[in-house]
Amino acid sequence: MKRVCVIIPAYNEGAVIQDVIKKSKKVFSKAHKSYAIDIVLVNDGSKDDTLKQAQKGGAIVIDHILNSGAGGATLTGLAYARQYGYDIAATMDADGQHDPEDVLVGIRQSDTSDTDLLIGSRLINSEGMSRTKVLGNKGLSFITYALFGINVTDSQSGLRVYSRKAIDNLDWKSTGYEFCSEMIWRAKQAGMIISEYPIKAIYTDYSRAKGQNNWNAINIVKRLFKQRLTELFE
Numbered sequence: 001m002k003r004v005c006v007i008i009p010a011y012n013e014g015a016v017i018q019d020v021i022k023k024s025k026k027v028f029s030k031a032h033k034s035y036a037i038d039i040v041l042v043n044d045g046s047k048d049d050t051l052k053q054a055q056k057g058g059a060i061v062i063d064h065i066l067n068s069g070a071g072g073a074t075l076t077g078l079a080y081a082r083q084y085g086y087d088i089a090a091t092m093d094a095d096g097q098h099d100p101e102d103v104l105v106g107i108r109q110s111d112t113s114d115t116d117l118l119i120g121s122r123l124i125n126s127e128g129m130s131r132t133k134v135l136g137n138k139g140l141s142f143i144t145y146a147l148f149g150i151n152v153t154d155s156q157s158g159l160r161v162y163s164r165k166a167i168d169n170l171d172w173k174s175t176g177y178e179f180c181s182e183m184i185w186r187a188k189q190a191g192m193i194i195s196e197y198p199i200k201a202i203y204t205d206y207s208r209a210k211g212q213n214n215w216n217a218i219n220i221v222k223r224l225f226k227q228r229l230t231e232l233f234e
Contacts, residue, residue, distance in 0.1 A: 001034065024092070044069070121197065155180055
């Protein structure tokens with residue numbers, strides 16, 4: 001039986017995180033004959049009751065005293081998976097945007113393929129996404145291609161599945177959301193196999209309010225350009 005660590009980085013998600021965890025546990029239990037799946041919540045310095053709600057939901061909780069950003073919280077989760085010898089890891093968003101069924105599909109696909117970094121793409125079938133989100137994500141994916149030479153449809157997706165090779169070797173410098181693109185680049189540099197599979201995105205009033213705005217997207221682009229130029233001239 002394969003051991004799987006599903007990592008949920010979270011910052012101020014107390015309103016929904018218990019439900020997200022419980023729904024995920026229910027879905028993951030369907031695969032109990034093939035996988036022992038643990039949910040690991042990285043509470044990234046939340047100022048609300050995310051920690052308490054995650055514990056009530058039944059997750060393993062790692063608590064950051066200070067906020068380290070999405071990139072830092074994800075690194076913490078992968079370090080946990082590495083330390084405790086999990087065969088597969090996955091990441092999903094804390095706001096309920098990802099369907100746990102899609103996470104389970106990704107786990108199975110990763111397990112039965114040679115893929116090291118499997119990205120759940122909302123843009124293979126973008127039904128349900130607003131035009132603004134589609135254009136924004138396509139734009140960031142194009143920037144990822146232009147800077148790093150990697151062609152993916154959804155470079156900013158938080159739903160990803162990692163092989164044991166990826167768990168052991170992936171590392172990055174970014175702490176903000178630009179880490180999503182940097183991770184893909186680091187995987188390519190390490191000779192890892194990268195692929196995508198279609199997922200659906202669940203947008204609620206809550207997740208829309210918590211989502212990234214245009215200014216954040218611009219900042220992501222600026223930080224990616226800065227990082228790429230810095231490394232080119234080192």
